[in-house]
Amino acid sequence: MTRVAIVEDDDIIRDAYQSIVDHAPELECVAIYGDCESALQGIKRARPDVILLDIGLPGISGIEAVPMFRKLLGDVDIIIVTVHADDERVFAALRAGARGYLTKNLSAERLVGAITDVVRGGSPMSARIARLVVDSMRAPVQDAVLTNREHEVLRKLCDGHSYKIIAEHLFISELTVHTHIKNIYRKLEVHSQTEAVSKAFRHGLI
Amino acid sequence: MTRVAIVEDDDIIRDAYQSIVDHAPELECVAIYGDCESALQGIKRARPDVILLDIGLPGISGIEAVPMFRKLLGDVDIIIVTVHADDERVFAALRAGARGYLTKNLSAERLVGAITDVVRGGSPMSARIARLVVDSMRAPVQDAVLTNREHEVLRKLCDGHSYKIIAEHLFISELTVHTHIKNIYRKLEVHSQTEAVSKAFRHGLI
DNA sequence: ATTGACATCCCCCAATCACGGTATTTTTGG
DNA sequence: CCAAAAATACCGTGATTGGGGGATGTCAAT
Numbered sequence: 001m002t003r004v005a006i007v008e009d010d011d012i013i014r015d016a017y018q019s020i021v022d023h024a025p026e027l028e029c030v031a032i033y034g035d036c037e038s039a040l041q042g043i044k045r046a047r048p049d050v051i052l053l054d055i056g057l058p059g060i061s062g063i064e065a066v067p068m069f070r071k072l073l074g075d076v077d078i079i080i081v082t083v084h085a086d087d088e089r090v091f092a093a094l095r096a097g098a099r100g101y102l103t104k105n106l107s108a109e110r111l112v113g114a115i116t117d118v119v120r121g122g123s124p125m126s127a128r129i130a131r132l133v134v135d136s137m138r139a140p141v142q143d144a145v146l147t148n149r150e151h152e153v154l155r156k157l158c159d160g161h162s163y164k165i166i167a168e169h170l171f172i173s174e175l176t177v178h179t180h181i182k183n184i185y186r187k188l189e190v191h192s193q194t195e196a197v198s199k200a201f202r203h204g205l206i
Numbered sequence: 207m208t209r210v211a212i213v214e215d216d217d218i219i220r221d222a223y224q225s226i227v228d229h230a231p232e233l234e235c236v237a238i239y240g241d242c243e244s245a246l247q248g249i250k251r252a253r254p255d256v257i258l259l260d261i262g263l264p265g266i267s268g269i270e271a272v273p274m275f276r277k278l279l280g281d282v283d284i285i286i287v288t289v290h291a292d293d294e295r296v297f298a299a300l301r302a303g304a305r306g307y308l309t310k311n312l313s314a315e316r317l318v319g320a321i322t323d324v325v326r327g328g329s330p331m332s333a334r335i336a337r338l339v340v341d342s343m344r345a346p347v348q349d350a351v352l353t354n355r356e357h358e359v360l361r362k363l364c365d366g367h368s369y370k371i372i373a374e375h376l377f378i379s380e381l382t383v384h385t386h387i388k389n390i391y392r393k394l395e396v397h398s399q400t401e402a403v404s405k406a407f408r409h410g411l412i
Numbered sequence: 413a414t415t416g417a418c419a420t421c422c423c424c425c426a427a428t429c430a431c432g433g434t435a436t437t438t439t440t441g442g
Numbered sequence: 443c444c445a446a447a448a449a450t451a452c453c454g455t456g457a458t459t460g461g462g463g464g465a466t467g468t469c470a471a472t
Contacts, residue, residue: 091343094340094343094344095343095344095410096344097344098340099337099340100340117333120333121333121334121337122333122334122336122337123333123336123337123339123340123341124336125336125340126328127323127326127327127328127329128327128328130328130329130330130331130336131305131327131328131329133329133339133340133343134300134304134305134306134329134331134339135329136343137297137300137301137339137342138300138301138302138303147417147418147419148418149418149419149420150418157400158400158404159404160396160398160400160401160402160404160405161400162398162457162458162459163458163459164458172419172420172421173420173421173422175420175421175422175423176419176420176421176422178421178459178460178461179419179420179421179422180419180420181459181460182460182461182462185460185461190366191366191460191461192366192368192399192428192459192460193398193399193400193459193460194363194364194366194367194399194400194403195365195366196366197400197403197404197407198364198365198366198403198407199366201404201407353447353448353449354448355448355449355450356448356449368427368428368429369428369429370428378449378450378451379450379451379452381450381451381452381453382449382450382451382452384429384430384431384451384452385449385450385451385452386449386450387429387430388430388431388432389448391430391431397430397431398429398430398458399429399430
């Protein structure tokens with residue numbers, strides 16, 4: 001029997017979820033809350049295996065609450081259920097430790113399926129969310145304007161080394177390092193090490 | 207009608223996939239190959255919308271082939287179908303641009319479902335794969351206990367801003383920025399902006 | 413044979429940064 | 443409420459960096 005908790009501010013939706021969960025043979029609804037504050041207070045006693053969490057809540061947002069729930073309940077599986085499917089919220093929620101993300105156009109079967117999926121070690125996501133997540137993993141294409149030597153220098157920069165150390169590592173003079181870095185800056189259109197490193201990481205140049 | 211190509215070295219499995227695809231009302235199998243080399247040669251003419259790609263192939267591995275197919279066919283949707291579910295291969299395939307990843311314990315319905323899912327903008331994944339991917343997005347636990355303000359400053363550093371600009375953005379004095387950065391350095395055990403930014407990216411603090 | 417890209421080295425100077433302090437005010441937690 | 447933590451502010455010195463210039467040798471391609 002899988003113990004499910006529901007955190008959702010809309011009365012009607014909340015009742016609907018509860019009804020769906022309680023009608024599923026292997027699920028039971030052990031706790032229901034209208035906001036995160038009360039959920040954080042009382043949920044420990046309920047010992048849920050899975051939390052269905054809305055993130056469009058007043059007060060503490062669901063996303064902020066994710067790490068709190070996880071701290072409180074160990075390895076509870078949290079499934080976000082929401083109307084919001086924008087990149088930022090999705091990634092924030094998953095980074096925070098949510099295990100699933102569903103947009104609110106759910107059939108009862110899909111909801112029950114998601115819960116059983118997550119307890120069996122899956123990560124249920126709506127189609128659009130899965131695509132977002134998978135696309136975010138894609139390596140950005142190499143602009144590859146940098147020469148080999150410049151790449152080496154950039155990598156060293158990304159390791160946090162100073163001109164002096166880079167020069168030692170590459171057996172060239174500090175002045176040459178300086179020149180390479182100037183060229184890197186020009187090509188990447190940046191004006192500091194920090195920017196260069198940041199761009200290198202964000203554009204997958206390293 | 208969705209045009210499907212199959213690249214799979216095992217005759218029996220290949221035939222099975224073809225049969226499944228051809229029996230689905232909205233799918234048609236437009237090309238079949240036993241290895242990537244011949245697929246890369248002939249697939250352009252077939253103009254598939256979706257490629258089912260095995261990655262345990264002799265010769266060019268499926269993963270290496272992913273970017274080649276994508277270059278050849280524009281925005282074709284590639285679904286990896288394989289027995290291999292190890293992290294490395296999964297991430298490599300997705301980074302390369304695959305849009306779905308299924309392990310080989312598929313029902314015919316699941317396979318057809320995955321294809322329709324991907325053409326509708328989803329990213330079909332087996333439960334275990336989805337979990338792998340989602341878990342990989344999780345921010346590593348805060349080993350360094352940066353305060354909120356320190357986090358903000360670090361983010362600004364990662365955007366390549368100087369002390370002065372950070373001070374302006376956060377409405378504090380340059381000197382305060384300095385103090386925060388000193389504290390960040392102490393906590394992250396680094397000694398320069400570049401190192402801090404690098405560590406921030408690598409440890410997912412940003 | 414000449415051009416051009418690459419890697420190397422050199423000079424200079426202003427601006428920025430690293431880091432050692434100290435100290436006050438706000439916020440937060442118990 | 444009180445103590446601790448966080449955020450804020452300041453100083454000074456020496457090291458590092460950013461950006462401007464120019465110069466040389468190699469190697470591949472035209």
